[in-house]
Amino acid sequence: MKLPSLFLMIALAATTAAAGPVRIIFDTDITGDVDDVLALAMCHTLADRGACELLGVTISKDNPLSASFVDAQNTFYGRPDLPIGVTRDPAAQKRESRFLPLAGSTDYPHDLLRNDDAREAVDLLRELLAASPDGSVSLVSVGIASNLANLLKSKGDAHSPLDGPALIRQKMKLLSIMAGAFAFTNRTNYHLEANVINGIAFMQTVANQWPDEVPVVWSGYEIGEALPFPRRSVAEDFGYRTPHLVKEAYLLHSGPEHDRPCWDQSSVLYAVYPDRGYFGLSLNGRVSVADDGFTRFTPPGKDATGRKRDRFLTMTAVEQARALEAIVQLTVQPPRSSGD
Template sequence: MLPTLPKAKTPILFATFALASCFTAICVPAICFPAIYVSTCDAAQPPLPVIFDTDMGNDCDDVLALGMIHALQSRGECQLVAVTITKDHALAAPFVDAVNTFYSNGNIPIGVCRSGITDHEGRFNGLAEARDDGELRYPHDLASGENAPDAVAVLRRALATADDHSVAVIQVGFSTNLAALLASAPDEISPLNGVELVTTKVSSLSMMAGAFAKIKDESGHPRDYKEYNVIKDIPAAQRIASEWPTPIAWSGFEVGIALPYPHRSIENDFGCVEHHPLREAYVHYNPPPHDRPTWDLTSVLHAIRPDHGYFRLSDPGTVTVDDEAFTTFQHEATGKHRYLIVDEASKSKTLEAFQLLSSEPPKAR
């Protein structure tokens, strides 16, 4: 039996956030109103095309990050053009499809890798198969990742059809798919090789990987840290660090640690529907009371809202990844890499954005 929480209280979005946003969503007890479109956006600013590359199923922050992208898309700030997955399990892609469908975006292309990396089910991807009274709790079309196309083909197709220098790529899992994209040859999708395609079509890469501050060990001593997304595919991470041709914003392990997601939001802010995939995934991963670090959410927020003052950026430089998975940043005036820095003065603002965006109700179906 799948664990659940008692029915959550319904969220109330703060007026200050609503005034600052292009759209608002209002929930009152027993009633969930769809997003209200308010014409305060600059109509000349088109939505940012986004590719989301994730190891969905290995941690619940991937799910919250995907929900944030859908909320930002409903606000007209971005357009999710593809999701590619680096977790090699058959239920990872169906779960992504279920979340996309929950947000009325079930036609978004999904690609998978077949690398053998983290090929276990994970704690919440099984929700893709959850049924109530014989019906899928979270309807979706993709039954298995075995039926999904290869991630590199999906990436190449999404980029080939995009405007030049327009796409923001967000990587919150391993570098497996993006490294394979760089190594890809010209084909029927595009006459450009992978490096040429990225150079021509991508504006930036925002990635959760590495560590750029010492992390305390179990004894409380600060140590250099080997971060999970790098450890799982070191050669791919090395290739991205050395060969990716566009600017990269690295969100290190220390950033998500400094911004834990308040578990009370999971308990109180997702009650507009009886079953919410983000809430249930969080509970399956590690039930409240548990404030999970927001590693992947940081890369999403920076990629789509880079000028909102949520994070400071390091000076430019270059990141290298050694054979033990340690990441090192070297300041260089002409470097294409920067890393995110949490500003104490902006922490409450950033955490509020995480909560309000991830819990924003899906638009009317």
């Protein structure tokens, strides 16, 4: 009995060490579309519930109000000191926003007011990864891939002697990325998705250079498109606080008569609850990004490299209903600090 028990204890200890709350970094292009705001709300809720640890937020597009808005939202959700990094890559898309000016409202006090005062995104990513246990970090990417590409190109520094790919290989367990399209959607089987076409070279760098050892799960356009956030929840479920930053942002972007698809929220939900039956997964294979931005999935056996790093999300009708309701409830849940 003694020997099997010891083995069991060691096995359990190993499982427990790997099974703590997933450590999340949220990489967002929070500018044009509002699903990033709802996805960030979900990240805070999931952290409030102890389902994940939220390490920081990095921003992949260029708008002078992006860091200030994210700090306002983090403060609103009780995390005023959550680190924020912004891209300073001149090739990153500049983008106007209907809702980022809310950062200037006195309704949402916070102390990071200028992007210049935020961290540089790749420096922050490297610091957060270097300080994390091996194999513990899931990166949720819901915008263009400027920060991911620049992380891949990064060299050893004060945070870690490892270069980008080696640091990713050592510290990360998953890349959960909203990008591309992997089914007939938007009336075509050749949908060119925004997170790819607004920075094709960045996404090609990720597809070509991301380490084989760290799985990549792609949420294609078709997944979020099938998850419409209900306008009734926007109207009725944020009433615990007035005004409400998420509700105001949603209404400024989409108005009251639109059910905005939950593209970005799908990648958050999968990263934190990969095995709860919200989504199915394709076979393991390989995603490549063509020069026009089309994402092509090649199944195993048909890929000359034989590499199996990539899968994409699928959804049955049952999974769709469960995923949407989970996303809605995680988005509208009041912050833990609410009512203090």
